[in-house]
Amino acid sequence: MRTFFKTITLVALIYFQILFGASKDPVRGVNGMVVSASDYASEIGLQILMKGGNAVDAAVATGFALSVSYPSAGNIGGGGFFVIHFSDGKQTTIDFREKAPAAVHKDIYLDSDGNFLPDLSQKGWTSSGVPGSPAGLIFAHEKYGSLPFEELIQPAIDLARNGIILSYGAVSSLNSVYTEFLKYPASKMIFTKNGAKYSEGDTLFQTDLAKTLEFIRDLKKDGFYKGKTADLIVKQSMENGGYLTKEDLENYSPVERVPVRGTYRGYDIISMAPPSSGGVALIEALNILENYDLKKLGWASSSYIHYIVESLKHVYADRAEYLGDPDFFDVPADKLISKTYSKELFNLIDEKAKRPSEISRSTFNLYESPQTTHYSIVDKFGNAVSATVTLNSSYGNKIVVDGAGFIMNNEMDDFSSKPGSPNQFGLIGSAANSIEPGKRMLSSMTPTIILQNLKPVLIIGSPGGSTIITTVLQVVLNCLDFGMDIQTAIDLGRFHNQWLPDSIDYEDFLISEDVRNNLTNRGHKFGSKTSLGRAEGILWDRKNKIWTGATDPRGYGKAVGY
Numbered sequence: 001m002r003t004f005f006k007t008i009t010l011v012a013l014i015y016f017q018i019l020f021g022a023s024k025d026p027v028r029g030v031n032g033m034v035v036s037a038s039d040y041a042s043e044i045g046l047q048i049l050m051k052g053g054n055a056v057d058a059a060v061a062t063g064f065a066l067s068v069s070y071p072s073a074g075n076i077g078g079g080g081f082f083v084i085h086f087s088d089g090k091q092t093t094i095d096f097r098e099k100a101p102a103a104v105h106k107d108i109y110l111d112s113d114g115n116f117l118p119d120l121s122q123k124g125w126t127s128s129g130v131p132g133s134p135a136g137l138i139f140a141h142e143k144y145g146s147l148p149f150e151e152l153i154q155p156a157i158d159l160a161r162n163g164i165i166l167s168y169g170a171v172s173s174l175n176s177v178y179t180e181f182l183k184y185p186a187s188k189m190i191f192t193k194n195g196a197k198y199s200e201g202d203t204l205f206q207t208d209l210a211k212t213l214e215f216i217r218d219l220k221k222d223g224f225y226k227g228k229t230a231d232l233i234v235k236q237s238m239e240n241g242g243y244l245t246k247e248d249l250e251n252y253s254p255v256e257r258v259p260v261r262g263t264y265r266g267y268d269i270i271s272m273a274p275p276s277s278g279g280v281a282l283i284e285a286l287n288i289l290e291n292y293d294l295k296k297l298g299w300a301s302s303s304y305i306h307y308i309v310e311s312l313k314h315v316y317a318d319r320a321e322y323l324g325d326p327d328f329f330d331v332p333a334d335k336l337i338s339k340t341y342s343k344e345l346f347n348l349i350d351e352k353a354k355r356p357s358e359i360s361r362s363t364f365n366l367y368e369s370p371q372t373t374h375y376s377i378v379d380k381f382g383n384a385v386s387a388t389v390t391l392n393s394s395y396g397n398k399i400v401v402d403g404a405g406f407i408m409n410n411e412m413d414d415f416s417s418k419p420g421s422p423n424q425f426g427l428i429g430s431a432a433n434s435i436e437p438g439k440r441m442l443s444s445m446t447p448t449i450i451l452q453n454l455k456p457v458l459i460i461g462s463p464g465g466s467t468i469i470t471t472v473l474q475v476v477l478n479c480l481d482f483g484m485d486i487q488t489a490i491d492l493g494r495f496h497n498q499w500l501p502d503s504i505d506y507e508d509f510l511i512s513e514d515v516r517n518n519l520t521n522r523g524h525k526f527g528s529k530t531s532l533g534r535a536e537g538i539l540w541d542r543k544n545k546i547w548t549g550a551t552d553p554r555g556y557g558k559a560v561g562y
């Protein structure tokens with residue numbers, strides 16, 4: 001029966017891809033669509049949709065599949081956020097962000113002289129928060145899924161056990177942290193080829209991960225947060241100076257939160273509320289920018305870049321001062337996303353670049369390390385899920401839990417380890433995001449859904465640490481202000497400013513000499529030429545009444561529709 005089903009779906013998949021998906025992106029879909037950073041995970045999500053599952057079912061299946069096929073960021077040892085729009089108009093978010101273990105205190109990453117020790121917050125077991133992903137995916141399914149849980153997790157189990165064929169992208173990614181994997185026996189065993197580097201076309205088997213996923217399939221939350229898996233996590237954490245305890249794992253639960261909501265030129269925006277800064281920052285930026293005729297300024301003109309950068313300086317200064325876990329800190333989100341406040345900020349922006357000290361809410365900087373992943377899903381019922389998940393750094397702290405086959409996060413580094421003074425990366429934070437037991441560390445993840453007349457028209461998000469917010473913002477502007485198709489909107493060059501440091505980072509070919517000179521004359525400084533974000537988006541093509549999806553050419557993902 002299962003083989004019959006698999007054959008039918010494969011034939012259907014090929015048929016529909018010939019019909020819709022075989023062309024170069026944007027990929028088209030009449031009924032539904034999945035876009036993720038992994039072709040395996042996108043195909044699994046699509047199969048769930050084609051089987052009659054809803055967008056939440058597909059998001060759960062895609063999430064588990066990413067933990068196998070995209071181990072740099074897809075995870076069960078980390079956390080993330082879902083932003084969901086339901087066809088009946090209801091909207092919600094699921095916060096399965098990692099939490100600080102109970103045994104921590106605010107100074108755990110400082111030496112006796114008060115110096116910040118980033119190796120402790122970024123490397124080893126000390127860097128791990130309590131994982132939230134298994135609980136989040138299970139919760140999403142229990143409350144909003146429609147298919148049996150086993151059917152959503154089984155494809156990931158099969159993928160882990162039968163192996164994935166490593167693409168060029170997967171191999172480059174794995175080998176970029178090869179020397180780190182060699183340091184930890186279980187990481188070396190799984191993510192290197194007997195100590196050598198993997199090559200394109202090799203098969204990666206993850207049998208321990210398959211077993212852990214089977215525990216989750218059979219015992220749900222208890223398959224991860226209690227029993228064998230929990231024992232392995234706690235034992236290895238304790239033996240290596242980590243903070244995680246059995247109680248931390250048993251006590252973990254995801255939180256359903258009201259989305260943060262805004263409007264932009266007649267569109268409705270829903271995005272992730274604190275403990276992510278993403279939604280508030282995106283809406284605050286859009287509110288300021290609504291006061292400009294961006295289209296008239298011209299895409300990537302010096303004025304366009306100037307006004308966006310000046311708006312972002314205010315947004316990131318506010319992020320530093322006011323944003324943290326709302327369960328621990330009174331976050332003034334409503335004020336930050338109000339149109340009145342944005343008008344005040346708009347009035348402060350002039351023709352010259354402001355120095356950070358002229359904007360200062362406090363002093364701070366951001367350091368984010370590179371890996372997270374976003375996926376976007378719509379179904380035939382009109383539901384949409386925008387999901388961003390992360391281990392923080394690429395492959396988290398690089399430590400595979402021996403015997404359980406998954407990588408642990410190093411999300412504790414997203415806290416401000418030493419509020420008020422810079423770390424070696426220039427990071428300074430405020431009390432809003434200081435370390436406290438059980439607290440969630442502030443995130444920049446910005447899973448977002450944009451609606452018109454109560455229907456989703458854009459489902460978007462990205463990895464990229466602090467550059468997530470600017471990446472999502474620019475894709476949104478490209479679609480809404482400039483009417484670009486989703487592939488163009490994602491492909492085109494991006495720039496970034498986060499108030500501190502006082503410089504604009506940018507992608508190759510975006511800023512011409514002429515534009516650069518104009519910006520320099522206005523007082524702007526330039527940082528590094530770098531790649532910014534990896535967006536995965538779905539856009540409603542109003543004219544053709546069809547979904548269009550695009551994966552970011554900066555990565556190796558896949559958009560699939562039917």
Ligand code: DON
Pocket residue numbers: 368369370371372390391392393411414442443444445462463464465466468
């Ligand atoms: O939650 C956050 O904001 C970070 N942990 C995300 C890290 C990230 O996006 C790195 N990816 N490129």
